[in-house]
Amino acid sequence: MKIILLVLLAFSLHADIKQSMLNLYQNKKFEDACSIGFDNFKYHKQDEEFVSLYAFSCLHSDYIDRLAIPIAMLKFSAEARANSAYLSTILMQKKLLYHALVDSYDLSSLKLPTTDYVLSKVFDFYTKLGAHEKRDVYLFESKDDDKLTYKLYLSNDETLKKIVIEEFYDTIIIKKHIYW
């Protein structure tokens, strides 16, 4: 009887965490959803829905490095594999862009798949520049919308350089993403 109760309790807690994460995700509190997922990951790592939700929450809150484990875990269903490929592309693009900006690594010869995520868009703009002299700030204009522009630069923190992408809509900053 005690075992059954414990199992029921564990099941309800499991469902509760996933539901609360979903609520946060739908209300665009991605950072909170990501941190809840991070804290509870070891208990739910076999649940692909949980792992996907955790991964997309972290993606939208710019915690790209946290995607590494979900990428490895998502493999059992077709949907999970599609998401794994999507996320791994973004992670790779982030690493390559960081390498290029910090160490002037040439990306012009690369042909990678792209995504709808802001980092991928900026990565595509950057690779299309080809071989060029290092700049402090890069400005890219969106093809779809003339008023939408992206500003890319490196911030020099005390310990670590960070990629900064700022989204502007008609000179007004909409969102700022920081990756390292």
Next chain:
Amino acid sequence: MLNVHDLERRHKVYKLKVLLPYIVIFVSLVVILIVILFVNNSDMFKSNEVKHNQEIIQKHIEQTKHIVLEEVVEKNETLQAIPNKQELKEVKVDETIVLVPSLNFIANIKHSSTSSDVNYERVINKKDQTKEITKTEAKQKIALKPAKKEPEPVIIEEIELQRDNPLKIHRQNTDDDINHVIKRFSKNNNPALSLFIAKKYYEMQDYHQSYNYALITNRINDNIDSSWIIFAKSLVKLNRKQEAVETLKRYIEHSKSSQAKTLLEEIERGKFK
């Protein structure tokens, strides 16, 4: 007198002696058959068969190679004759692959959740309240003078003032902010500003104004996702659910926005009220 028992025994021995060669032959034949069947199924014979099969396959491959080479030569000739086709193929290869996330798992979680009837906003509000309480408790622990400014009284003021005049909301910062942004918007007609105003009015539960400014934003630029979503949400709050559904359907046809799809689903299921 004849010894019948002895005669019978000798007769049996004689019969056995007569039948023995037949029995031996039969048994040996059966054994040979079994051995042959067993050996046929064994690996030794299989490997021989495989070798034999490989030889056959190699012969086939050699034959097909010749055929393929002939075909390739023919194709090369045709490709040289029609260079435009090759160029077209190269152009197709240059196109980059666009990966798209699959967000069906969100719907699955929704279906599987036991508390699916609970309104999300209410849950979040409750959680926010509990978070705020825990935060204030934490503050109390750290600092001896707790700040009790944040949670309830602001909302009460807001409701009272909305009854008098829905346009004037006496929350100092927000009111000033909105007025300032409205002035800026009237000068430059920037959709980012009108969207900001629509969002702020929606947060303040002034759904008429949020509807108006979302509509203005959509007229200026009809490709902003969040503007259409605020527009639809405001319509629902103004009890014009059908219009909201139709608008969202039209927008989804035009843009295929995943956010709009999720909202439409929630409205149709009655989760968003």
